[in-house]
Amino acid sequence: MFRPQLVTITCPQCGVPFQTPVFSIIDVKRQPELKTALLSGQLNAARCPSCGRVSYIAGPLLYHDPDKEFLAVYIPMQANIPESERQKIIGELTNALMNALPAEKRKGYLFTPQQFFDLEHLVRKILELDGVTQEMLEASQRKIELLEKLLNLQGDEMAFNMTVAENRELLDREFFMILSDTIERYKALGQENQVKALEALRERLMPLTEFGQRLLKQRKAVEALGPRPTREQVQQAILDGDLDEAEAIAIAALPMMDYAFFQWLADRIEGASGEERERLEAKRDLILKLLDTLRKIEEESARAAARIAEELIKAQDLERAIQEYAPLINETVIETLVAELAAAQAQGATELAARIQKVLDTLQEMVSQAIPPEMTLIFELLEADYPAGTKALIEQKRELVNDQFIAMLDAFIEDAQKNSSYDPKTRDDLVRFLKNIRVQATLLARK
DSSP: OOOOEEEEEEOTTTOOEEEEEEOOEEETTTOHHHHHHHHTTOTTEEEOTTTOOEEEOOOOEEEEEGGGTEEEEEOOGGGOOOHHHHHHHHHHHHHHHHHHSOGGGOOGGGGSOEEESOHHHHHHHHHHHTTOOHHHHHHHHHHHHHHHHHHHTTTOHHHHHHHHHHTGGGSSHHHHHHHHHHHHHHHHTTOHHHHHHHHHHHHHHGGGSHHHHHHHHHHHHHHHHOSSOOHHHHHHHHHHSOHHHHHHHHHHTGGGOSHHHHHHHHHHHHTOOHHHHHHHHHHHHHHHHHHHHHHHHHHHHHHHHHHHHHHHHHOSSHHHHHHHHGGGOOHHHHHHHHHHHHHHHHTTOHHHHHHHHHHHHHHHHHHHHHSOHHHHHHHHHHHSOTTHHHHHHHHHTGGGOSHHHHHHHHHHHHHHHHOTTSOHHHHHHHHHHHHHHHHHHHHHHHO
């Protein structure tokens, strides 16, 4: 793996200096997740720990896809780097890649990297190599522009509806995928206002578009199952639903899509004939294809997590390594570390187990330090007794009861109201508890 470099930047909004990891080499074979980050616009995005402003670090980047024998180097034009220095950077990056490859993998194309001065052109070339044609790119661009236009027309109902009516052919599956990807990107960047605006746009478009209506139908099919459906209820819902509904139910009840399920479905197919048999076979094939896709995604995620876990375990400077890999450390990485810890303990590998435990402890400590104190206060209030315990805690930490605290509390309440994993009573009790805390905090802030 090619480790990122820690660079210090100054936030252009609040002026606070902070360190952020910057990747300068992407080897698709070794770290495919970095290709995903590049194509989604999240590579080398630095979020200020003070104000939350996101800045994008534009620096030299070497991109390598060995399967396509493609090597490219991007050096931003705005960097105004002299030609001699530019060639030196290209040479250093190429040499770093070559030195990491076995001798038999050092092919001729590696000595003549294609040069790009515009990141958009590099991304277009990568997509072209993936089979995305110019016509497809132009169609996607029109959908992105339409998304921006509809977002800006939210307050003008007549213009919004006219724009929807004039562009129905663009409001398809790909459009909603672009919309969902955009929402996830803003979530990752912590831009809640943008997330809320985009989610509101999605909800508004669903009943107005053909694909949106399919999504609504799928949502209703899942909601009809309730929070904890039985196996029999899931099976009956898949029998009764169409292909869209069966797909959504299979995803919602993924743990039940096991050998027993397919044996049951095979028996139903065996006993059916004509159109009914064809309908059941189509559902079986759809669910099998879905499971295969999810399996491949899970396997790739597990491989990426294992690579990062290995780098952290063997790192000489653990805290620095965690800072460097911070954008790639997710729940799967933590689960991988926990599993490797259990395996090391079972095998009696005490030294390795101690090292993995140190990694987990350091991660937990650094995460705790990164959590805003207002968020920590919310967690503490959730453990306190209402009303005396919560009131005492709020008064004790009065300096944290500010606009940011109230905004975080409102976000907690909204998330709890939407969370379908709770049973209705638990969800209602949690929302009521959080709203009571909000009242206490608001009254205290007015004193």
